[in-house]
Amino acid sequence: MDSRESTFMAETMTLIPGRTTKQGVGLLESKFKKQYRDATTTVEINVEDMARLGLKDGCKVRLRSANGVTTVKCTGRKTEDLPTGVLFIAYGPPTSKLMGTDTGASGMPLSKHLEVELERVN
């Protein structure tokens, strides 16, 4: 991370990874092509949070959990669709970097409701 990138304030939010139609269609085409890559590297953010953080659609944000870090671009969702402080992203390689490793003796690592720090990159 260079010094310019670290000047933006990080904010703690809750990330919900899930499935989307675009991701599903994309993986059928190829996981190495644009549609899947775009679907899995775009995080949805509440528009009020975006305004407060000075973010616009397409801005890059860094998501950091206790387990790893990834950089994705953002897009806005209305407050009635996505509450403030909550993020949504389609499952894919970026979410793998953020997921935990402890399955609590269930086989299932916590894959939703991940606490992440969100920070603007550019």
Add this chain to the structure above:
Amino acid sequence: MGAATEAKSEANIKTVENATCTFCGCLCDDMVLTVDMDAKKITKAKNACVLGKALFLSHEEEDRPFALIDGKPATLKEGVEEAAQILANARFPMFYGMSDTTCEAQRQNVALVDMVGGTIDSTTSVCHGPTGMALQGVGESTATLGEIKNRADLVIYWGGNPAESLPRHFARYAVTAKGMYTPNRKKDRTIVNVDVRRTKSVPVADIFIQVKIGADFELLWALRALVKGRHVDPNIEKRTGVSLETMKDLVERMKNCRYGVLFFGMGLSMTRGRHFNSAAILSLASDLNEYTHFIATPMRGHGNVTGADIVVSWQTGYPFGVNFSRGYPKFNPGEFTATDMFVRGDADAGLILASDPGSNFTQAAIDHMKKIPMIVLDPKLTHTAKLARVAFTTSHYGINTGGTAYRSDGVPIELRPCLDSKYPSDEEVIRAIYKRVEQLLKTRKKTKGTNNKRRKAA
């Protein structure tokens, strides 16, 4: 479900009726596929949803080698030899995946893991595995989707987004489907959606209940208390985000419906509480049977993930996370599940059948997979295939390969392939590996016996 019919015209166009789409757990078996046999392309997929259309219309047999060994092209025989050597020499191999292949291939995979004394796990462990654990504890009041279509007048979706993951669920089974006792379709049903966010599934609902993140268990437990006539503190709203009035209204609807159903998704099984959340919703359905008929059933994502549970269950007694090290099956989620075995670094080899953990497992697990010899069977090049020692190209189940798959409600569906493939099926490759591993293990046993005799003679 009628018989498959085929008709060829002069243009070498084939029509396959009642074909099955294997993308999601709905396993819609009313596809009408138009196939250009010369171009080896499916040109139309009538009745398919957006995902089904993508599955069929984007299907193209890639010109890839039959196998890759360390990224270099190899023959099928060479691939089988390398895979067999890996498995015969492994001490604690993990067999994972199985949600996108036939039951016939799954069955062979269980036989192989049994022979080598390995561990077998399916994508269930990172899907509704916690639900599998829960239903062992509290039981399950369940039904087929056909029964639900015909009878349910109260349909509650909880923690799932079928509009995007199971697009025909509404039209085929639970919302706008015409049933025997629901002839007026949606007018005869009340649809409720419970979720932490307003998904694309919410618009079809008559009632949307937005629960606070991480409070599903508390909401379900409060509903159970209300069903049983217990007092619930109005402050429950602070914890759950749902008012006591809303809860009471839902409870009255649930107790007074003719036939109720709770469809639940990974919003319960993948989040804080895991199997406790699943147990709570299954128990709520059981409680409601004191008043009316009520069932709870998980919504399953992958085409044949239910088949994996069923095949592994009837062969080992357990649905997933099963180990054969001692010569008999042992079930222990957390110990014998794939994420745990890879993250801890326990597995010294891996066989991944029709799944791509390299793109969706936690990074620590992926990092371990990179360190050990991995065998992958998949029609497409995947993230996991890229890190594998041996990657087989196999034919696509449902399109190239026939067999059986289980719908998410446990109903077996016959697959009707429409195109030939030059690549072998998953089942054929697993059988070939099995045969070669069997030879290697027999030779080793014989050599060991001869050495023992020599030692004794000396």
